[in-house]
Amino acid sequence: MANGHGENDLKRSFKLGLHGLLTTCSKEEFCKAFPGFTNAENERLHHLYIQVIVSLHKNIEDEFEALCEETKVDDILGSIEELVEEQTLDPLYLDKTNLNTVAQALSTLKKNEIRNLTTMLEKSEAHNNLLRSRVELLQKEIHNSSDASNVVDKSKTGMWNN
Secondary structure, three states: OOHHHHHHHHHHHEEEEEEHHHHOOHHHHHHHHHOOOOOHHHHHHHHHHHHHHHHHHEEEEEEEHHHHHHHHHHHHHHHHHHHHHHHHHHOOOOOOOOOOHHHHHHHHHHHHHHHHHHHHHHHHHHHHHHHHHHHHHHHHHHHHHHHHHHHHHHHHHHHHHH
16 A cells, blocks of 8 residues: 555654744844854854754654655555454454454554654754754854954054054
């Protein structure tokens, strides 16, 4: 079964959740977080921030797609949809099903899902930490550049005043 309703719903829900997590803040809010920077520095830093968010969003979506393909989510959801359909068509279905077997299967599926999501989250957190480190390094470079620029400006002013 290729890309059934269940998989489309799962992917749509994931993207909605991801969008809420990775929605960028306004430029004004961003600039407030860095009051010591010039407008040009804030502009460059905000542009970099937007690029990081877009890249992170794309990477997480790609990882989710790969995980769905790897775990054959479409096949699993197709089987579940078929079972649900059978269940709704057969009023005696519940009497035929061993509830313990269903509970065990569901428990195993959920544990595997939790394991996979935990792995994805750990990867995302590691990626976020890497990006934070890069932003901090850029902030330090900008700060050091500003300090150096101030020293040069002061030395020029001192030379002209002599």
